[in-house]
Amino acid sequence: MKLEITCTRAEANHKQLHNCMETLDNMEESFQKMTKLLSIAGSDVRLKILYLLNLENELCPCDLADILKMSVPAISQHIRKIKDAGIISSRRDGQTLYYSLNRDETEIFNSIFESIELIRKTA
Amino acid sequence: MKLEITCTRAEANHKQLHNCMETLDNMEESFQKMTKLLSIAGSDVRLKILYLLNLENELCPCDLADILKMSVPAISQHIRKIKDAGIISSRRDGQTLYYSLNRDETEIFNSIFESIELIRKTA
DNA sequence: AATATATTTAAGCATTTGCTTAAATACGTA
DNA sequence: TACGTATTTAAGCAAATGCTTAAATATATT
Numbered sequence: 001m002k003l004e005i006t007c008t009r010a011e012a013n014h015k016q017l018h019n020c021m022e023t024l025d026n027m028e029e030s031f032q033k034m035t036k037l038l039s040i041a042g043s044d045v046r047l048k049i050l051y052l053l054n055l056e057n058e059l060c061p062c063d064l065a066d067i068l069k070m071s072v073p074a075i076s077q078h079i080r081k082i083k084d085a086g087i088i089s090s091r092r093d094g095q096t097l098y099y100s101l102n103r104d105e106t107e108i109f110n111s112i113f114e115s116i117e118l119i120r121k122t123a
Numbered sequence: 124m125k126l127e128i129t130c131t132r133a134e135a136n137h138k139q140l141h142n143c144m145e146t147l148d149n150m151e152e153s154f155q156k157m158t159k160l161l162s163i164a165g166s167d168v169r170l171k172i173l174y175l176l177n178l179e180n181e182l183c184p185c186d187l188a189d190i191l192k193m194s195v196p197a198i199s200q201h202i203r204k205i206k207d208a209g210i211i212s213s214r215r216d217g218q219t220l221y222y223s224l225n226r227d228e229t230e231i232f233n234s235i236f237e238s239i240e241l242i243r244k245t246a
Numbered sequence: 247a248a249t250a251t252a253t254t255t256a257a258g259c260a261t262t263t264g265c266t267t268a269a270a271t272a273c274g275t276a
Numbered sequence: 277t278a279c280g281t282a283t284t285t286a287a288g289c290a291a292a293t294g295c296t297t298a299a300a301t302a303t304a305t306t
Contacts, residue, residue, distance in 0.1 A: 006195065007185040008251070009219060020175055020190045030242040031174075034235065035167045042162035043264090047154060052143055061283060062130040067143045072129060074265060076284055095273050095282045096132060111234035112157065119153040131281070166294090184253065197295060199254055218252045218303050 037108060040085050045070065046078050047112075050101070053088065054113055058100040160231060163208050168193065169201050170235075173224070176211065177236055181223040 005014065024031070041047050049064055061079060065072045079099060082088050087106050090097045101109070128137065147154070164170050172187055184202060188195045202222060205211050210229050214221045224232070 005189050006252095007183075007189055009183075009185065011219070012186065016179065017186055017189050020179065021192075023178070024171060024175075024190070027239065030239045031167060031170060033242050034239045035165060035170055038161050038170065038235070039165035042158060042165035044154060044158045045264090047158055047161065048147060051154075052147075055146070056139065056143065060130075060132075062132065062281095063135065063140055066128055066130055066140050067147070069144075071266075072283070073267085073285085077264075080284080092273090095280095096134070097283065108234060108238045111231060111238075112161070115231040115234075116150065116153045116157045119156055129282095168294090185251095194296075195253070196255085196297085200294075203254080215303090218250095220253065 034108075036085055037087070037106070040082055040087060041109065041112060043078070045074075046082060049075075049078060049082065050087070050109055051113060051116065053099060053101045054109065058091070058098040060096045060098050062096070157231075159208055160210070160229070163205055163210060164232065164235060166201070168197075169205060172198075172201060172205065173210070173232055174236060174239065176222060176224045177232065181214070181221040183219045183221050185219070 005012075005017075007017070041050060045068060048068060052059055052064065052067060059067075061072055061075045064070075064079075065075045068075065079088070083090070083099070087102060087109075088099045089102055090099050092098075128135075128140075130140070164173060168191060171191060175182055175187065175190060182190075184195055184198045187193075187202075188198045191198065202211070206213070206222070210225060210232075211222045212225055214223070
């Protein structure tokens with residue numbers, strides 16, 4: 001839509017603005033990946049699922065439904081989102097599917113988990 | 124809704140599940156705060172706004188609209204969300220409002236910004 | 247006071263999200 | 277093969293999200 005400059009302020013530093021635009025252009029792919037991860041983690045239920053998988057190493061949808069006091073289909077649909085983003089993998093044992101974090105892909109979550117626990121301590 | 128145990132698997136470790144529930148209960152407030160921060164950051168536009176404020180220290184809505192090639196009201200509404208979450212503050216200079224990060228409140232964003240730049244380097 | 251700029255706010259609307267319920271699929275066991 | 281359990285998938289729907297346009301507010305300038 002808007003491709004022209006809207007700021008007419010004397011103070012507006014057009015060179016600065018242009019540099020910002022260029023910086024973002026070069027990082028577009030990185031932003032998309034990070035936005036994807038954060039939008040996954042930015043839900044109460046999904047953040048708890050991720051935290052629990054970090055804590056327990058692996059859990060099945062049924063366990064998660066019990067712990068989070070939610071229906072199994074609701075959990076399953078959250079899991080699908082998380083899995084589609086490449087954050088978790090599954091292992092089958094009989095009828096049960098165990099999900100676990102792909103720890104290589106998701107180092108940022110370690111900082112997030114630490115930060116959650118810091119909030120707890122300082123609150 | 125569901126308060127009963129749904130897992131009837133022999134392997135289900137009910138003590139483990141109960142411990143998880145208790146852990147989450149004790150961290151409820153921390154999860155809510157972190158979910159709020161991540162849901163704010165989990166939007167392409169808002170993550171870029173935060174990144175730019177980190178980079179440039181302060182910017183006005185008009186600058187952000189130019190850099191992100193979006194309308195001023197759209198930017199303003201994102202800013203309101205970020206501000207309501209306590210992540211940024213404003214300073215007025217004449218007609219212009221300059222927004223900046225409340226750096227004490229948002230240490231997790233430093234990890235996120237670093238992680239974005241790591242994606243860029245390793246991709 | 248009148249006008250212009252910067253910003254916010256509100257209304258409207260299309261899209262997305264996240265549940266529910268019901269049905270389908272996968273596996274194990276009698 | 278028939279039945280039970282674990283899980284996924286699909287349809288439906290209410291609520292949330294994020295833009296657009298238009299109007300309101302705040303400040304500066306003439």
